[in-house]
Amino acid sequence: MRPFTYERVDSATAAIAAFGAGAVGAASERQYLAGGTTLIDLMKLDVMRPQTVIDINALDRTALGRVETNDQGLRLGALAHMSEVADHPVIKRDYPMIAQSLELAASPQIRNMATLGGNVLQRTRCPYFRDVSYAECNKRIPGSGCAALDGFNRSHAVLGVSDACIATYPGDFGQALIALDAMVELRGRNGDRKLPFGALHRPPGGNPEIETALLPGEIITGFAIAAAPWLRRSLYLKIRDRQSYEFALASAAIALDMGKNQIVQEVRIALGGVASVPWRARSAERALQGRRLNEQTARAAADTAFADANPHEHNLFKVGLGKRTLVRALLQAATMEL
Ligand SMILES: Cc1cc2nc3c(=O)[nH]c(=O)nc-3n(C[C@H](O)[C@H](O)[C@H](O)COP(=O)(O)OP(=O)(O)OC[C@H]3O[C@@H](n4cnc5c(N)ncnc54)[C@H](O)[C@@H]3O)c2cc1C
Ligand code: SF4
Incomplete structure (x- = not known):
C-alpha cells in the first residue's frame, strides 16, 4: 500500500474545504473515507491511489447519520450503516425492498462497517479492473483498452454496456x-443540491473512468424516498452463485400497486447484476401498466426489459437468467400478503 496522508474532519464544511478543487470522483488524489470497505480494499490492491484520505465518520453525529421516517416518506443519512437500515423495523415493514437489498448484500461484518453513501459509490468487481497486472482497462487507465471484451466475461453486464467497458455495477x-425514484442529497463548494438517484451514475460510453455526476469534493449527505402506494408491496430478489456473501448474477427490485383482479395500477422495476449502472426497466413497467399481472404478461415484460441486451462470449446466460429473475420477482410481489 502506498503512503498517504490521513485527515479527520468533524463537519461537512471542513470536509469540503479539505478536499479542495481538483479531479472528481475515483480519479481524485483525495478521497473521503466512510466505512472503508471499498476504498481501503482498492488502495491495498493499488487500484486507487489517493494521496490524502479524509475521514468523514465524525459527521455521523449530524443529519448524515440519521434515519427518519414519517407520513411524507423516508430520509436516510449517507453515513447510516447498511446493517442499521436493514434491521430498522419501520423500513422492514413499509419499505421491504430497501431492507432486503441491504440485508442480502455482503456479510454482517461488512454491513456493520459500510455506509449507504459508500455503498452507492462502490466500484465494479471486474477482475481486470481490480488486478493492476492487466494493462488493458479503460476504467483504470483511460484509453488502454478493455481486457474483458475478449477475456473471461461471465460476470459482466449485458445492459448499458459500450465498446469501451462492459463492467457490471455490483x-x-x-x-x-432507482426503482423508488429516490433523490440523492449533495453538499459541495457551491452549497446543497438534489439529484434524482437515476442521474447519479453514468453509463460507460467512451469514458468509463467517469462513473458519477458528482462534482469535485461533493459529499452525499442523504437519500429521500417519498411515500407512495406501491412501497409496502415491494421486494428485492437476488440470484447469485452461492446463497450468501456474494454479488448478484441477476436481481430484480419490484414495487407494485395492484388494483382489483390483479390489474397493475403502478409498477416500479429495477434490475441488478446485469447492467453497467443501477438499471430502471421502464419499458417493462409500461408493458405491465393497466394489465393483469400473470405469468404470461410478466414474461412479455421481461422480454421487453432485455430487448436491447448486448451479451458477450461468457455472459449470454444472464439474458435468460435476468428474465427469469424478473418474472419470479413480479409474481412473488403480486402474491405478497400485506
Ligand atoms: C467481500 C465484499 C462483499 C461485498 N458484497 C456486496 C454485495 O453483495 N452487495 C453490495 O451491494 N455490496 C457489496 N459489497 C460492497 C460494500 O457494500 C461496499 O464496499 C460498501 O457499501 C461501501 O461503503 P463504505 O462506507 O465502506 O465506503 P468507503 O469504502 O468508505 O467509500 C467508497 C467510496 O465512496 C466515497 N464516499 C463514501 N462516502 C461518501 C459520501 N458520503 N459522499 C461522497 N463520497 C463518499 C469514498 O471516497 C470512496 O471513494 C461487498 C464488499 C466486500 C468487501
Ligand atoms: S470491463 Fe471495464 S472495468 Fe473491466 S477491463 Fe473492461 S474497461 Fe476495465
Missing part, C-alpha cells in the same frame, strides 16, 4: 433507490 441498494 451494488444492490442502488436498485432499490
Whole structure:
C-alpha cells in the first residue's frame, strides 16, 4: 500500500474545504473515507491511489447519520450503516425492498462497517479492473483498452454496456433507490443540491473512468424516498452463485400497486447484476401498466426489459437468467400478503 496522508474532519464544511478543487470522483488524489470497505480494499490492491484520505465518520453525529421516517416518506443519512437500515423495523415493514437489498448484500461484518453513501459509490468487481497486472482497462487507465471484451466475461453486464467497458455495477441498494425514484442529497463548494438517484451514475460510453455526476469534493449527505402506494408491496430478489456473501448474477427490485383482479395500477422495476449502472426497466413497467399481472404478461415484460441486451462470449446466460429473475420477482410481489 502506498503512503498517504490521513485527515479527520468533524463537519461537512471542513470536509469540503479539505478536499479542495481538483479531479472528481475515483480519479481524485483525495478521497473521503466512510466505512472503508471499498476504498481501503482498492488502495491495498493499488487500484486507487489517493494521496490524502479524509475521514468523514465524525459527521455521523449530524443529519448524515440519521434515519427518519414519517407520513411524507423516508430520509436516510449517507453515513447510516447498511446493517442499521436493514434491521430498522419501520423500513422492514413499509419499505421491504430497501431492507432486503441491504440485508442480502455482503456479510454482517461488512454491513456493520459500510455506509449507504459508500455503498452507492462502490466500484465494479471486474477482475481486470481490480488486478493492476492487466494493462488493458479503460476504467483504470483511460484509453488502454478493455481486457474483458475478449477475456473471461461471465460476470459482466449485458445492459448499458459500450465498446469501451462492459463492467457490471455490483451494488444492490442502488436498485432499490432507482426503482423508488429516490433523490440523492449533495453538499459541495457551491452549497446543497438534489439529484434524482437515476442521474447519479453514468453509463460507460467512451469514458468509463467517469462513473458519477458528482462534482469535485461533493459529499452525499442523504437519500429521500417519498411515500407512495406501491412501497409496502415491494421486494428485492437476488440470484447469485452461492446463497450468501456474494454479488448478484441477476436481481430484480419490484414495487407494485395492484388494483382489483390483479390489474397493475403502478409498477416500479429495477434490475441488478446485469447492467453497467443501477438499471430502471421502464419499458417493462409500461408493458405491465393497466394489465393483469400473470405469468404470461410478466414474461412479455421481461422480454421487453432485455430487448436491447448486448451479451458477450461468457455472459449470454444472464439474458435468460435476468428474465427469469424478473418474472419470479413480479409474481412473488403480486402474491405478497400485506
Ligand atoms: C467481500 C465484499 C462483499 C461485498 N458484497 C456486496 C454485495 O453483495 N452487495 C453490495 O451491494 N455490496 C457489496 N459489497 C460492497 C460494500 O457494500 C461496499 O464496499 C460498501 O457499501 C461501501 O461503503 P463504505 O462506507 O465502506 O465506503 P468507503 O469504502 O468508505 O467509500 C467508497 C467510496 O465512496 C466515497 N464516499 C463514501 N462516502 C461518501 C459520501 N458520503 N459522499 C461522497 N463520497 C463518499 C469514498 O471516497 C470512496 O471513494 C461487498 C464488499 C466486500 C468487501
Ligand atoms: S470491463 Fe471495464 S472495468 Fe473491466 S477491463 Fe473492461 S474497461 Fe476495465
